[in-house]
Amino acid sequence: xxxxxxxxxxxxxxxxxxxxxxxxxxxxxxxxxxxxxxxxxxxxxxxxxxxxxxxxxxxxxxxxxxxxxxxxxxxxxxxxxxxxxxxxxxxxxxxxxxxxxxxxxxxxxxxxxxxxxxxxxxxxxxxxxxxxxxxxxxxxxxxxxxxxxxxxxxxxxxxxxxxxxxxxxxxxxxxxxxxxxxxxxxxxxxxxxxxxxxxxxxxxxxxxxxxxxxxxxxxxxxxxxxxxxxxxxxxxxxxxxxxxxxxxxxxxxxxxxxxxxxxxxxxxxxxxxxxxxxxxxxxxxxxxxxxxxxxxxxxxxxxxxxxxxxxxxx
Amino acid sequence: xxxxxxxxxxxxxxxxxxxxxxxxxxxxxxxxxxxxxxxxxxxxxxxxxxxxxxxxxxxxxxxxxxxxxxxxxxxxxxxxxxxxxxxxxxxxxxxxxxxxxxxxxxxxxxxxxxxxxxxxxxxxxxxxxxxxxxxxxxxxxxxxxxxxxxxxxxxxxxxxxxxxxxxxxxxxxxxxxxxxxxxxxxxxxxxxxxxxxxxxxxxxxxxxxxxxxxxxxxxxxxxxxxxxxxxxxxxxxxxxxxxxxxxxxxxxxxxxxxxxxxxxxxxxxxxxxxxxxxxxxxxxxxxxxxxxxxxxxxxxxxxxxxxxxxxxxx
Numbered sequence: 001x002x003x004x005x006x007x008x009x010x011x012x013x014x015x016x017x018x019x020x021x022x023x024x025x026x027x028x029x030x031x032x033x034x035x036x037x038x039x040x041x042x043x044x045x046x047x048x049x050x051x052x053x054x055x056x057x058x059x060x061x062x063x064x065x066x067x068x069x070x071x072x073x074x075x076x077x078x079x080x081x082x083x084x085x086x087x088x089x090x091x092x093x094x095x096x097x098x099x100x101x102x103x104x105x106x107x108x109x110x111x112x113x114x115x116x117x118x119x120x121x122x123x124x125x126x127x128x129x130x131x132x133x134x135x136x137x138x139x140x141x142x143x144x145x146x147x148x149x150x151x152x153x154x155x156x157x158x159x160x161x162x163x164x165x166x167x168x169x170x171x172x173x174x175x176x177x178x179x180x181x182x183x184x185x186x187x188x189x190x191x192x193x194x195x196x197x198x199x200x201x202x203x204x205x206x207x208x209x210x211x212x213x214x215x216x217x218x219x220x221x222x223x224x225x226x227x228x229x230x231x232x233x234x235x236x237x238x239x240x241x242x243x244x245x246x247x248x249x250x251x252x253x254x255x256x257x258x259x260x261x262x263x264x265x266x267x268x269x270x271x272x273x274x275x276x277x278x279x280x281x282x283x284x285x286x287x288x289x290x291x292x293x294x295x296x297x298x299x300x301x302x303x304x305x306x307x308x309x310x311x312x313x314x
Numbered sequence: 315x316x317x318x319x320x321x322x323x324x325x326x327x328x329x330x331x332x333x334x335x336x337x338x339x340x341x342x343x344x345x346x347x348x349x350x351x352x353x354x355x356x357x358x359x360x361x362x363x364x365x366x367x368x369x370x371x372x373x374x375x376x377x378x379x380x381x382x383x384x385x386x387x388x389x390x391x392x393x394x395x396x397x398x399x400x401x402x403x404x405x406x407x408x409x410x411x412x413x414x415x416x417x418x419x420x421x422x423x424x425x426x427x428x429x430x431x432x433x434x435x436x437x438x439x440x441x442x443x444x445x446x447x448x449x450x451x452x453x454x455x456x457x458x459x460x461x462x463x464x465x466x467x468x469x470x471x472x473x474x475x476x477x478x479x480x481x482x483x484x485x486x487x488x489x490x491x492x493x494x495x496x497x498x499x500x501x502x503x504x505x506x507x508x509x510x511x512x513x514x515x516x517x518x519x520x521x522x523x524x525x526x527x528x529x530x531x532x533x534x535x536x537x538x539x540x541x542x543x544x545x546x547x548x549x550x551x552x553x554x555x556x557x558x559x560x561x562x563x564x565x566x567x568x569x570x571x572x573x574x575x576x577x578x579x580x581x582x583x584x585x586x587x588x589x590x591x592x593x594x595x596x597x598x599x600x601x602x603x604x605x606x607x608x609x610x611x612x613x614x615x616x617x618x619x620x621x622x623x624x625x626x627x628x
Contacts, residue, residue: 151618151619151620152619153619154619155619155620156618156619156620157620184618185615185618186618186619188577188580188581189536189539189577189581190539190580190581190582191580191581215611216611216615217573217576217611217612217615217618218535218570218573218577218610218611218612219535219573219577221532221533221535221536222503222535222536222538222539222577224536225503225504225536225539225540226539229543252615256532259531259532259533262531263502263503263532263533263536266502266504266505267502267503267504267505268504296532297529297530297531297532298531298532301499301530301531301566304465304470304498304499304500304531305465305466305467305468305469305470305500306465306469306470306471
């Protein structure tokens with residue numbers, strides 16, 4: 001993470017947002033979005049997902065998007081990969097970071113990626129080994145994602161000790177960093193604070209840890225604040241909360257990037273992001289939608305009188 | 315505050331919600347709402363405002379509402395009063411608690427209640443004296459309200475030391491408790507935490523302190539969590555976020571009662587409230603609206619699988 005920022009805002013809209021809506025963005029539209037948002041100061045963008053195109057046609061061009069996105073100076077380009085084959089393709093395309101996600105909940109993992117958690121851990125090990133084998137002059141960062149860390153739509157409560165165990169197993173298999181996700185919007189801020197406190201006690205302070213929240217029950221930003229309070233310095237979010245319909249099970253959106261950036265900047269935490277430019281990116285992105293709703297409040301309410309962002313825009 | 319609850323949720327919808335919308339609720343509709351919500355376990359409701367009826371016709375029946383509401387067993391009935399005359403009428407009607415509000419921002423106080431802050435403090439002193447003079451067998455609780463404590467639409471930033479000074483002046487003039495308000499939706503959770511930390515250092519831990527947030531920029535529940543973290547145990551909120559339009563200046567709504575109760579209960583903090591019954595009150599209230607929008611997510615998303623509220627409903 002750059003020394004110039006206090007919290008890394010990781011935009012996941014081109015992946016998590018776009019995969020949740022009907023409209024398929026043309027490759028050039030995705031790249032316009034990504035370039036615009038990088039220019040606004042967003043340091044890291046998850047630009048696609050290396051899944052089977054018949055399962056997620058919105059993501060079919062992910063290799064092309066990665067290949068262009070990595071040309072943007074300074075931008076960290078991340079991609080989601082479900083398995084070794086996806087990882088191979090993402091590394092071939094030049095992604096800087098791979099997000100490899102498994103669910104802490106056994107039932108959710110089986111339902112979502114048709115594997116047991118042990119099988120997912122084994123696949124994770126293969127991905128790390130593959131990277132070591134093929135790479136000499138660069139190192140793709142591999143992030144171990146822990147989905148359903150705060151609860152599961154199938155099995156309900158997820159024990160904190162299960163999250164700790166899977167976190168340690170991912171690190172033992174070579175994860176460079178962790179991403180802890182409230183995949184289904186179950187978390188509350190007390191739980192978030194407690195879980196991250198426990199996680200930092202378990203894995204130490206040297207492993208970068210990100211948090212991924214959905215706003216299903218209106219607690220997304222409260223959870224983001226709680227995570228920051230616990231020491232988390234990387235947060236996933238989605239421009240305009242795209243894909244966000246809190247009322248359709250399975251389709252509740254990520255926290256809204258511009259609202260998150262406003263909160264952090266108002267709290268005196270530098271994100272490196274220019275809020276005005278970010279709102280322009282939002283408008284650009286909305287121009288490609290075909291009726292899908294967006295979320296958020298900052299774009300309408302604007303900054304409060306006297307607002308001084310932590311990031312000084314040059 | 316009852317020993318059975320950890321956080322007092324103070325419903326202000328029949329005042330702050332109804333005064334912000336066009337529709338005038340008949341007295342019986344207000345009482346249906348109040349009775350239903352009290353039955354759902356809400357311990358305190360601000361049922362009206364003793365202002366000039368020509369200024370706020372929605373509040374013209376406040377004396378009648380108070381007179382009936384105080385018959386509800388166990389309910390603490392509060393009312394907003396802008397001046398001595400309002401306080402006299404509210405006490406005559408039998409209100410248990412008076413909220414007397416002044417703005418920390420001089421400019422906002424002048425604009426809102428056409429007095430200097432010093433004049434407001436003098437009026438506050440008269441209200442406390444009047445209560446002492448007329449009351450023998452009971453004591454109406456007087457809450458000193460500090461509006462614009464987190465910023466002002468006219469003068470922007472409000473210094474923390476000004477909030478502390480006014481808090482001490484209100485207590486010196488006999489306030490039984492304090493209510494600190496983000497009247498215009500400017501606060502961020504870091505600021506909230508810091509301000510309440512400072513306030514408890516200044517006035518001690520024995521003065522009950524409430525917090526009043528608006529959700530103008532999506533940070534309402536994050537701010538509520540931050541206040542709870544700082545030790546605040548009383549929060550104002552509004553059923554359905556009534557009156558809430560984050561996009562119209564001056565009309566941004568309070569945080570949503572049912573979302574707040576869900577957050578607190580999920581965090582293991584007892585509110586004494588039955589969430590199912592609260593949603594029924596919401597429906598009852600919505601039945602009287604004439605097109606005004608309501609807010610909130612919990613009523614649509616419902617509780618997460620495995621949710622165990624802190625309050626055990628008998």
